[in-house]
Amino acid sequence: ELQKAYPDTEAARKSLTIQLEAYKQLGLEDAVARTEKLIELNPVK
Numbered sequence: 001e002l003q004k005a006y007p008d009t010e011a012a013r014k015s016l017t018i019q020l021e022a023y024k025q026l027g028l029e030d031a032v033a034r035t036e037k038l039i040e041l042n043p044v045k
Helices: 010-026 029-041
Strands: none
Touching: 010 029
16 A cells, blocks of 8 residues: 555655565565566665
8 A cells, every 4th residue: 555655755665675575475476576576666765
């Protein structure tokens, strides 16, 4: 939700790393790949 409501903010970018770790722990490979792509497109400044 944070990425949808406030996509171009530092908080949204940082939340992606938390989301990525959660997906990895859950073994959700498709979600991991999607999140890694989002991080690549919108890196933390």
